Amino acid sequence: MSDRPAVSLKRVSRHFGRTRAMDEVDLDIAEGEFFAMLGPSGSGKTTCLRVIAGFEQPSSGEVVIFGQNATGVPPYRRDVNTVFQDYALFPHMTVLENVAYSLMLKKVGRAERAKQAETALELVRLPGFGHRKPAELSGGQRQRVALARAIVNRPKVLLLDEPLGALDLKLRENMQEELKQLQRTLGVTFIFVTHDQSEALSMADRVAVFNAGKVVQVGAPEEVYRRPSTPFVADFVGSSNVLPPAFVERISGEARWASLRPEQVRVGPAEGAAPGALIGDLKARLYLGATVRYAVALPDVTLHAVMPAGGPALPEDGRVAIAFDRSALHFMEGEA
Structure with missing residues (x-):
């Protein structure tokens, strides 16, 4: 080139x-x-x-x-x-x-x-x-x-x-x-x-x-x-979780917009969840063949996760735990 x-x-x-x-x-x-x-x-x-x-x-x-x-x-x-x-x-x-x-x-x-x-x-x-x-x-x-x-x-x-x-x-x-x-x-x-x-x-x-x-x-x-x-690019290219500053400040200490890709989010049973996991309500489970897409409602934001199919069964409309590495957050400029 x-x-x-x-x-x-x-x-x-x-x-x-x-x-x-x-x-x-x-x-x-x-x-x-x-x-x-x-x-x-x-x-x-x-x-x-x-x-x-x-x-x-x-x-x-x-x-x-x-x-x-x-x-x-x-x-x-x-x-x-x-x-x-x-x-x-x-x-x-x-x-x-x-x-x-x-x-x-x-x-x-x-x-x-x-x-x-x-x-x-x-x-x-x-x-x-x-x-x-x-x-x-x-x-x-x-x-x-x-x-x-x-x-x-x-x-x-x-x-x-x-x-x-x-x-x-x-x-x-x-x-x-x-x-x-x-x-x-x-x-x-x-x-x-x-x-x-x-x-x-x-x-x-x-x-x-x-x-x-x-x-x-x-x-x-x-x-x-x-x-x-x-936030526009994050939302349009690949359907990222676009996280508002108030939520990001609560989990990272920085009041900034951030993106979190669904494949970097893990969902599991609420019972026995690791320390630091976020607990929310499982609102949707979409089977996509090789993967499953989850929507989990937290008090102030809904997070989406994409995980390999064949994982542990999760309760429909039940409580689940959300976890992700804080290093997976990508901070952005601008507004939604």
């Missing part, structure tokens, strides 16, 4: 009337990086992607792509390609014609564009599918055709707008692995927009978390997960 930024956003804002879809966003995305933009609906991540693509122009600030100021430059003159959530395939064209369409617009010869399109289909594991129509393909296959159409021009930056959102869970998990492998094979910069935390954490080299038009944290997936900068 090069240290040179493939894409730089410099205090970029995008306003729609009084709505600040992007609010002075600063980002540097390295060449060859798999970069995820993560956030809830309306957080600004898709607007950010569209600004990089050139489909939206900033209200203020600069977009720089490989050292060139791209602000005001139309999409077709940027060295980027976009894969949309709905794939946007031409239904009347064959798969090969769909993939080769942009090459046709560039007046590449018929034989050469067919060759390049076939190579792109091989990269996405669809050799021999060129004669089919999009309607004859599964959702996962259509997604791969959209990828092939985007990479056939060998762009330096590939933008992906929630491309896995329409797939079922198993296929989505398979495509996460394939996308990561494709990015490594091509060596190009991937910028991936998603609201799914598992997609961002599993595929990205770095993650930018968006909220209310701002980037609230940027870092490696493990850093964002284990050391969230604000």
